[in-house]
Amino acid sequence: MFIVGICKKIIGILLLIIATFFFNTPMAIAAGTALSSTISLIINIAPNKKLLKYTYTEQFKDLFPSFIISLGSGAIVFFTTLLPLNDFLMILVGGTCGMSFYLSVSYKLKLDSFQYILKYFSKRRVINE
Incomplete structure (x- = not known):
């Protein structure tokens, strides 16, 4: 390795x-x-x-949903660059829209990696309180 x-x-x-x-x-x-x-x-x-x-099949099944969601998020960010905004607003709007899309679709599809992150941060918040 x-x-x-x-x-x-x-x-x-x-x-x-x-x-x-x-x-x-x-x-x-x-x-x-x-x-x-x-x-x-x-x-x-x-x-x-x-x-x-x-196996290759298991790896593909695990990675494919994240890949497709990333493509969708990238498309949304791309289309926000077509808006008549200054550079700062374009980055802010594009980043917010892309991130919101990725997070909401990951949540709706209950992706294992997203669920893991949610559990990690919820445990961390309980420890810090």
């Missing part, structure tokens, strides 16, 4: 360097980060299956 982690970090750093120095735009850096995350996901699939007995 240590080697897998190193490979992922090297790929991420190389993609960041390429995006930064050859393309030099925020969009290229974001695309490089998305590509790095996708490659890391692919690299993780085989060790997960071997070490955790976590």
Whole structure:
């Protein structure tokens, strides 16, 4: 697993360097980060299956809903950029709409990862009170 982690970090750093120095735009850096995350996901699939007995099908079932919700959230944020707003308001409105969409759909679909986060923060709040 240590080697897998190193490979992922090297790929991420190389993609960041390429995006930064050859393309030099925020969009290229974001695309490089998305590509790095996708490659890391692919690299993780085989060790997960071997070490955790976590089959490809199970991994796909767990990741697919979050992926689709993320695409929807990204589409909403994209369409908010078409509104005639200044940059600050565009980031505020786009971020709020995208986050609200992601959270509400995750809540409605009762995604395991979202339920885990809710339980974590509710326990943490009880401890702090």
